[in-house]
Amino acid sequence: MDLNETPLCDEPRITELIADLARRIAEGRTPGAPLVMVGIKSRGEPIAHRIAAALGGEIPVGAVDITLYRDDLGKGDQWPVLKGTEIPFSIEAAEVILVDDVLYTGRTVRAALNCICDLGRPAAIRLAVLVDRGGHELPIRADYVGLELAIPKGDRVRVRIRPSDPIDQVVRFPSAPPRP
Numbered sequence: 001m002d003l004n005e006t007p008l009c010d011e012p013r014i015t016e017l018i019a020d021l022a023r024r025i026a027e028g029r030t031p032g033a034p035l036v037m038v039g040i041k042s043r044g045e046p047i048a049h050r051i052a053a054a055l056g057g058e059i060p061v062g063a064v065d066i067t068l069y070r071d072d073l074g075k076g077d078q079w080p081v082l083k084g085t086e087i088p089f090s091i092e093a094a095e096v097i098l099v100d101d102v103l104y105t106g107r108t109v110r111a112a113l114n115c116i117c118d119l120g121r122p123a124a125i126r127l128a129v130l131v132d133r134g135g136h137e138l139p140i141r142a143d144y145v146g147l148e149l150a151i152p153k154g155d156r157v158r159v160r161i162r163p164s165d166p167i168d169q170v171v172r173f174p175s176a177p178p179r180p
Contacts, residue, residue: 004173004174005158005171005172005173006171006172006173006174007169007170007171008147008149008157008169008170008171008172009131009147009169009170010168010169011167011168011169014130014146014161014168014169014170015168017130017146017147018047018050018051018054018130018146019054020146021051021054021128021130021144021146022051022054022055023054024144025051025055025097025126025128025144026055028126028143028144029095030095030123030124032123033093033094033095033122033123033124034093034094034095035055035059035094035095035097036059036060036061036062036089036091036094036095036096036097037049037051037052037059037060037061037062037096037097037099038061038062038063038064038087038091038096038097038098038099038112038116039061039062039063039064039099039100040063040064040066040098040099040100040101040108040109040112041063041064041065041066041084042164043100043101043159043161043164044063044098044099044100044101045061045063045099046161046162046163046164047099047100047101047130047159047161048061048063048097048099049061051097051099051128060088060089062085062086062087062088062089063084063085063086063087064085064087064098064112064115064116065084065085065115066108066111066112066115069111069112069114069115085115087119090120091116091119091120091121091122092120092121092122093121093122093123094122094123095122095123095124095125095126096116096122096124096125096126097126097127097128097144098112098113098116098125098126098127098128099127099128099129100112100127100128100129100130101129101130101131101159101161102129102130102131102132102133102157102158102159103127103129103131103132103133103136103140103142103145104133104134104135104136104157105135105136105137105138106136106137106138106139106140107137107138109127109138109140110138110140113125126143126144127140127141127142127143127144128142128143128144128145129142129144129145129146130146130147130159130161130170131145131146131147131148131149131157131159131170132145132147132148132149133149133150133151133157134148134149134150134151135151135153147170149172151172152175153175154175155172155173155174155175156172156173156175157170157171157172157173158170158171158172158173
Protein backbone atom coordinates (compact mmCIF):
# COMPACT_ATOMS: atom_id res chain seq x y z
CA MET A 1 0.00 0.00 0.00
CA ASP A 2 1.27 3.44 -0.97
CA LEU A 3 1.29 5.91 1.93
CA ASN A 4 -0.44 8.54 -0.24
CA GLU A 5 -3.37 6.35 -1.24
CA THR A 6 -6.79 6.60 0.35
CA PRO A 7 -8.92 3.43 0.37
CA LEU A 8 -12.38 4.08 -1.10
CA CYS A 9 -13.79 0.58 -1.35
CA ASP A 10 -12.88 -2.78 0.19
CA GLU A 11 -13.40 -6.36 -1.00
CA PRO A 12 -16.87 -6.93 0.53
CA ARG A 13 -18.11 -3.66 -0.96
CA ILE A 14 -16.71 -4.56 -4.41
CA THR A 15 -18.57 -7.89 -4.19
CA GLU A 16 -21.79 -5.96 -3.42
CA LEU A 17 -21.19 -3.53 -6.30
CA ILE A 18 -20.66 -6.38 -8.77
CA ALA A 19 -23.82 -8.15 -7.58
CA ASP A 20 -25.77 -4.90 -8.01
CA LEU A 21 -24.34 -4.38 -11.51
CA ALA A 22 -25.43 -7.92 -12.43
CA ARG A 23 -28.94 -7.33 -11.05
CA ARG A 24 -29.36 -4.11 -13.05
CA ILE A 25 -27.98 -5.69 -16.22
CA ALA A 26 -30.49 -8.56 -15.86
CA GLU A 27 -33.32 -6.04 -15.45
CA GLY A 28 -32.26 -3.98 -18.48
CA ARG A 29 -31.80 -6.83 -20.99
CA THR A 30 -32.51 -6.34 -24.69
CA PRO A 31 -35.34 -8.78 -25.55
CA GLY A 32 -34.39 -11.49 -28.03
CA ALA A 33 -30.67 -10.70 -28.18
CA PRO A 34 -28.10 -13.09 -26.73
CA LEU A 35 -26.10 -11.55 -23.89
CA VAL A 36 -22.29 -11.48 -24.04
CA MET A 37 -19.73 -9.75 -21.83
CA VAL A 38 -16.55 -8.07 -23.09
CA GLY A 39 -14.04 -6.76 -20.56
CA ILE A 40 -11.51 -4.09 -21.46
CA LYS A 41 -8.04 -5.42 -20.70
CA SER A 42 -6.76 -5.66 -18.18
CA ARG A 43 -8.96 -5.06 -15.14
CA GLY A 44 -12.27 -4.95 -16.98
CA GLU A 45 -11.82 -8.60 -17.91
CA PRO A 46 -11.97 -10.11 -14.38
CA ILE A 47 -14.85 -7.78 -13.52
CA ALA A 48 -16.73 -9.03 -16.61
CA HIS A 49 -16.16 -12.63 -15.49
CA ARG A 50 -17.53 -11.84 -12.03
CA ILE A 51 -20.61 -10.08 -13.40
CA ALA A 52 -21.27 -13.04 -15.73
CA ALA A 53 -20.93 -15.46 -12.79
CA ALA A 54 -23.34 -13.35 -10.73
CA LEU A 55 -25.84 -13.42 -13.61
CA GLY A 56 -25.64 -17.22 -13.68
CA GLY A 57 -26.05 -19.43 -16.71
CA GLU A 58 -23.64 -19.72 -19.60
CA ILE A 59 -22.79 -16.13 -20.51
CA PRO A 60 -19.82 -15.88 -22.88
CA VAL A 61 -17.04 -13.57 -21.68
CA GLY A 62 -14.33 -12.12 -23.87
CA ALA A 63 -11.70 -9.43 -23.61
CA VAL A 64 -10.72 -6.55 -25.83
CA ASP A 65 -7.24 -5.01 -26.10
CA ILE A 66 -7.61 -1.37 -27.12
CA THR A 67 -3.89 -0.68 -27.56
CA LEU A 68 -3.98 -0.24 -31.35
CA TYR A 69 -7.16 1.86 -31.12
CA ARG A 70 -5.79 4.47 -28.71
CA ASP A 71 -5.76 8.06 -29.92
CA ASP A 72 -2.33 8.60 -28.34
CA LEU A 73 -0.69 5.61 -30.06
CA GLY A 74 2.83 6.51 -31.13
CA LYS A 75 3.01 9.71 -29.11
CA GLY A 76 5.16 8.18 -26.39
CA ASP A 77 8.73 7.00 -26.58
CA GLN A 78 7.87 3.33 -25.94
CA TRP A 79 6.38 0.72 -28.24
CA PRO A 80 2.91 -0.40 -27.18
CA VAL A 81 2.58 -3.81 -25.55
CA LEU A 82 -0.25 -5.83 -27.08
CA LYS A 83 -2.28 -7.99 -24.70
CA GLY A 84 -4.54 -9.52 -27.34
CA THR A 85 -8.25 -9.35 -28.01
CA GLU A 86 -9.99 -12.63 -27.12
CA ILE A 87 -13.61 -12.75 -28.24
CA PRO A 88 -14.26 -16.43 -29.10
CA PHE A 89 -17.95 -15.86 -29.93
CA SER A 90 -19.98 -13.86 -32.40
CA ILE A 91 -21.11 -10.40 -31.37
CA GLU A 92 -23.40 -10.16 -34.39
CA ALA A 93 -26.92 -9.21 -33.19
CA ALA A 94 -25.86 -9.78 -29.54
CA GLU A 95 -26.29 -7.46 -26.60
CA VAL A 96 -22.70 -6.67 -25.63
CA ILE A 97 -22.00 -5.52 -22.09
CA LEU A 98 -18.68 -3.70 -22.32
CA VAL A 99 -17.01 -3.74 -18.89
CA ASP A 100 -14.21 -1.55 -17.51
CA ASP A 101 -12.85 -0.80 -14.08
CA VAL A 102 -12.79 3.03 -14.14
CA LEU A 103 -14.52 5.50 -16.45
CA TYR A 104 -12.61 8.77 -16.59
CA THR A 105 -12.18 10.69 -19.86
CA GLY A 106 -14.05 8.18 -22.04
CA ARG A 107 -11.13 7.67 -24.43
CA THR A 108 -10.58 4.03 -23.42
CA VAL A 109 -14.27 3.27 -23.97
CA ARG A 110 -14.22 5.03 -27.36
CA ALA A 111 -11.29 2.85 -28.41
CA ALA A 112 -13.07 -0.31 -27.18
CA LEU A 113 -16.24 0.62 -29.09
CA ASN A 114 -14.21 1.01 -32.29
CA CYS A 115 -12.60 -2.39 -31.74
CA ILE A 116 -15.92 -4.14 -31.05
CA CYS A 117 -17.59 -2.56 -34.08
CA ASP A 118 -14.73 -3.83 -36.25
CA LEU A 119 -15.74 -7.36 -35.19
CA GLY A 120 -19.41 -7.16 -36.17
CA ARG A 121 -22.69 -5.38 -35.58
CA PRO A 122 -24.18 -6.04 -32.15
CA ALA A 123 -27.85 -5.42 -31.38
CA ALA A 124 -26.71 -3.10 -28.59
CA ILE A 125 -23.61 -2.19 -26.63
CA ARG A 126 -24.08 -1.21 -23.00
CA LEU A 127 -21.30 0.06 -20.74
CA ALA A 128 -20.82 -1.22 -17.20
CA VAL A 129 -18.09 0.27 -15.00
CA LEU A 130 -17.13 -0.48 -11.45
CA VAL A 131 -16.18 3.19 -10.84
CA ASP A 132 -17.22 6.38 -12.63
CA ARG A 133 -14.86 9.05 -11.32
CA GLY A 134 -16.22 11.92 -13.42
CA GLY A 135 -14.10 14.17 -15.61
CA HIS A 136 -15.42 12.88 -18.94
CA GLU A 137 -13.91 14.49 -22.04
CA LEU A 138 -16.06 12.63 -24.56
CA PRO A 139 -19.86 12.27 -24.58
CA ILE A 140 -19.69 8.78 -23.10
CA ARG A 141 -21.73 7.69 -20.09
CA ALA A 142 -22.02 4.29 -18.46
CA ASP A 143 -25.35 2.47 -18.49
CA TYR A 144 -24.43 0.65 -15.28
CA VAL A 145 -22.21 2.18 -12.59
CA GLY A 146 -21.10 0.49 -9.38
CA LEU A 147 -19.58 3.46 -7.56
CA GLU A 148 -19.91 7.09 -8.62
CA LEU A 149 -17.24 9.50 -7.38
CA ALA A 150 -16.32 13.15 -7.91
CA ILE A 151 -12.53 13.07 -8.08
CA PRO A 152 -10.54 16.23 -8.91
CA LYS A 153 -8.62 16.27 -12.18
CA GLY A 154 -5.07 15.16 -11.55
CA ASP A 155 -6.00 12.76 -8.76
CA ARG A 156 -5.98 9.09 -9.73
CA VAL A 157 -8.32 6.22 -8.95
CA ARG A 158 -7.01 2.67 -9.12
CA VAL A 159 -9.03 -0.51 -8.97
CA ARG A 160 -7.21 -3.55 -7.71
CA ILE A 161 -9.00 -6.76 -8.59
CA ARG A 162 -8.13 -10.43 -8.36
CA PRO A 163 -6.53 -12.23 -10.17
CA SER A 164 -4.72 -9.21 -11.68
CA ASP A 165 -3.89 -7.99 -8.17
CA PRO A 166 -3.44 -9.68 -4.78
CA ILE A 167 -6.42 -7.81 -3.28
CA ASP A 168 -9.78 -6.33 -4.29
CA GLN A 169 -10.01 -2.63 -3.50
CA VAL A 170 -10.49 0.84 -4.92
CA VAL A 171 -8.02 3.54 -3.89
CA ARG A 172 -7.42 7.21 -4.62
CA PHE A 173 -4.06 8.90 -5.08
CA PRO A 174 -3.79 12.69 -4.74
CA SER A 175 -2.38 14.80 -7.53
CA ALA A 176 1.33 15.41 -7.27
CA PRO A 177 2.23 18.47 -5.20
CA PRO A 178 3.51 21.45 -7.21
CA ARG A 179 7.25 21.45 -7.78
CA PRO A 180 9.16 24.27 -6.07
